[in-house]
Amino acid sequence: MVKRTNDPEGLRRRLLDTADRLFQAQGYHGTSMHDLMREAGVTGGALHHHFASKKALGLAVIQERVALTVRETWLAPLHQAASGESAVQTVLADICRGLDERGRVQGCPLNNLALELALADDDFRIALDAIFAEWRNGLAARLRQDGLRKPEAEARASFIIAAYSGAIAMAKTAQSAMPLKNCARLLATRTAPSAPDKHRAATGR
Template identity: 55%
Template sequence: MARKRKRSNNPEALRRRVLDVAAAAFQSGGYHSTSTHDIMHEAGVTGGALHHHFPTKKSLGLAVIRERVAPTVEETWIAPIRAARTAVEGIVDTFDAIAASLDERGRVLGCPLNNLALELSLADPDFQAAIGEIFDAWRKAISEKMRAEKTGSAMTSGADDWGTFVVASYSGAMAMAKAHQSSEPLRTCARQLATLLGNDRRRITRMRPALR
């Protein structure tokens, strides 16, 4: 049962709360299975307040994609890749960190971007475009990191293809992790990517083992 919340006179705080509740609901139950009434109830807001900020469920869905899912991908993937010493280290470390987080949480809800991509990409062109922009930014961050290393290897010369491959590997691994409720698909993909991208064995053995 949702806790009763004190009504806020801060419109921006209310808007943020609605977005947080909607993002969590779409992640755990899906966009189509979540009603605006569910969101109103959980966020503790009236219908008038909800519709003032989000006149339609679609407008709320687009806001969640742009203001919650996109920053999550930025924080989880794009920023760590840019900050890493090398592209390979950034990729392996990110897979490792996410796998460890799933182990600690004890439940796999899947990648929020991938979940919505599977559910909404064919439902509406605006959803498709918003989701596609995030995938493009994610892939671009990886390929730019690879290209910047200027090693002359296949990794740098085929950086765009490698960026797509890494994003697709992660998306598939998260789908399998969700189906099996296990972080192991992420760890397996990380090890294989490390090998394919020329990472040395020491980096691979530093991967933390999955919790059993």
């Protein structure tokens, strides 16, 4: 049933939320505009009033929903934790706990769309890469606060993101949180600055 509304912003949010959910559940290419209209309860005219094309909607989902998920899940804890190491471990523990509670692994929203769309369209690739860059830069900045020099912090941030992305893809395939739990356990020994790192940071050598 089509829902009529006098709340344009509310309708736009509903369309984004619906598209985000469907893209994660069945893929961007596997989701039709009819699917979106049916699930959101809107007419074609209402959908196209806010998003001129499926691609425009897809880019908006990436920029306004996927980016927000990364910020809330990964970047916000970096400012609240005592160290980058503890933040990473807290995030991974929370994700693993959520997977266990749901009993289903849907994967990382950013990783899911990157694997599907990065080679399909350059605009999608650029939008997705911008989120990875923001994630990497935020994590590297926090690791630098812990005493790592810039090159090591950037390399370690990339390693953490790559390890997580691979582990969550394996967890999705296995429908088990175990690959991510194993990843978290090993990352616990890789995110903290080593004694030489701390010495170099303190002495400048």
